[in-house]
Amino acid sequence: MKSSAKNINLTSVDDLFSTEESRADANREKIVEIPLTELFPFKDHPFKVVDNEAMQDTAESIKEYGVLVPAIARPRDEGGYELVAGHRRKRACELAELETMPVIVRNLDDDAATIIMVDSNLQRETLLPSERAFAFKMKLEAIKRQGARTDLTSTQVGQKSKLSVEMVAEQAGSSRNQVQRYIRLTELIPELLDMVDDKKIAFNPAVExxxxxxxxxxxxxxxxxxxxxxxxxxxxxxxxxxxxxxxxxxxxxxxxxxxxxxxxLDKVTLTGDKLRKYFPKSYTPQKMEETIIKLLEGWQKKRQQQQER
Incomplete structure (x- = not known):
C-alpha cells in the first residue's frame, strides 16, 4: 500500500523559527513596569521599611535618576505580585510620587523566594539585630525544607549534605555559632527584642x-x-x-x-554639657581633657605636699 504524501503537513521554516523564538522569549526574564498598587509585601518580611533620612535620600535619587536596580517579584494567585526584593525601593517610589516601578517577574516557590528575599537584604550595612535574627531563621528553615525535597539534582543533593546552618553562616560571612545566637533572639518577647534593637540591652545578655x-x-x-x-x-x-x-x-x-x-562602682561620667561652662567655646574635647588632667595632677601634687608637712 502506497503512502500518500498529500496527507503530510510540513511546518514551514518561518513557522519553525518563529516558534522557537517565541518559546525562548517566553522563558527570558523581562523588566516590566508594574503599578505600585499591584505590588504587595513578602509574607512575614522581617526587614523594617522606615521613613528615615536614608529613605528620603533614596526617594530624591529616584526622582532624579529613576530606579537603577529593578525589584524582583513573583505572581500571586489572588492577583498582583508579591515583592521578593525591593520593599525599600517601592516605598521610595511612593515618596517620589511615581505610579510604577521596574520589576523582574519570576516564578518562584516559597523557599526559593525566601532565600532571595533574605540574601538581597543581608547585604545592607545597617541591620537591626531583630532583622538579622528573623532573616537567618527564615533562610535556615527554607534551606532545610529544600534539603528534604526529592526533586533535586545530584549536585544539589551534595550541597545539602552540608549542615544547613553552616550554609547560612558561610553565605552571610559569619560563623555557625553566631548565626545560631542571632536566631536565639527570635525567642525573645517583642518588648525585650525592641530593647535589643534600641541598644538598651546588649547582644550577649539578650541571647541568655x-x-x-x-x-x-x-x-x-x-x-x-x-x-x-x-x-x-x-x-x-x-x-x-x-x-x-x-x-x-x-x-x-x-x-x-x-x-x-x-x-x-568605679565609673564616673562627665558629659560635655556639664563641662562646657568651665571652658572657652574654642576648646575642643581633647583640649578640655588635657586641661582637666593637668588640673588633677596639680591638685594631687598639692595634696602630697600637704601630707608631707
Whole structure:
C-alpha cells in the first residue's frame, strides 16, 4: 500500500523559527513596569521599611535618576505580585510620587523566594539585630525544607549534605555559632527584642535571656522597670540558670536587678554639657581633657605636699 504524501503537513521554516523564538522569549526574564498598587509585601518580611533620612535620600535619587536596580517579584494567585526584593525601593517610589516601578517577574516557590528575599537584604550595612535574627531563621528553615525535597539534582543533593546552618553562616560571612545566637533572639518577647534593637540591652545578655520562658520574660520587664536597670551578661546568665531549675521568680529577678554592677562602682561620667561652662567655646574635647588632667595632677601634687608637712 502506497503512502500518500498529500496527507503530510510540513511546518514551514518561518513557522519553525518563529516558534522557537517565541518559546525562548517566553522563558527570558523581562523588566516590566508594574503599578505600585499591584505590588504587595513578602509574607512575614522581617526587614523594617522606615521613613528615615536614608529613605528620603533614596526617594530624591529616584526622582532624579529613576530606579537603577529593578525589584524582583513573583505572581500571586489572588492577583498582583508579591515583592521578593525591593520593599525599600517601592516605598521610595511612593515618596517620589511615581505610579510604577521596574520589576523582574519570576516564578518562584516559597523557599526559593525566601532565600532571595533574605540574601538581597543581608547585604545592607545597617541591620537591626531583630532583622538579622528573623532573616537567618527564615533562610535556615527554607534551606532545610529544600534539603528534604526529592526533586533535586545530584549536585544539589551534595550541597545539602552540608549542615544547613553552616550554609547560612558561610553565605552571610559569619560563623555557625553566631548565626545560631542571632536566631536565639527570635525567642525573645517583642518588648525585650525592641530593647535589643534600641541598644538598651546588649547582644550577649539578650541571647541568655532568650532561654527564659515567655512569662518569665514578661516578669523580667516589670523587674527592670521597678529597678530602672537592664541585665548585665553575668546577671542574664544567672537568670537563665534559675529558669532552668524553675526558680526564676519575680522576687529573684528583682533581687538580681537591684544589684550594683561592678563596672558602675568605679565609673564616673562627665558629659560635655556639664563641662562646657568651665571652658572657652574654642576648646575642643581633647583640649578640655588635657586641661582637666593637668588640673588633677596639680591638685594631687598639692595634696602630697600637704601630707608631707
Amino acid at each position: 535571656l532568650s532561654y527564659l520562658k515567655k512569662e518569665e520574660q514578661a516578669d523580667l520587664l516589670e523587674a527592670m522597670d521597678m529597678e530602672q536597670a537592664t541585665p548585665s551578661l553575668s546577671q542574664a546568665q544567672r537568670l537563665k540558670k534559675f529558669s532552668a531549675v524553675g526558680k526564676c521568680t519575680p522576687e529573684v529577678m528583682c533581687a538580681i536587678m537591684s544589684e550594683e554592677k561592678k563596672g558602675e
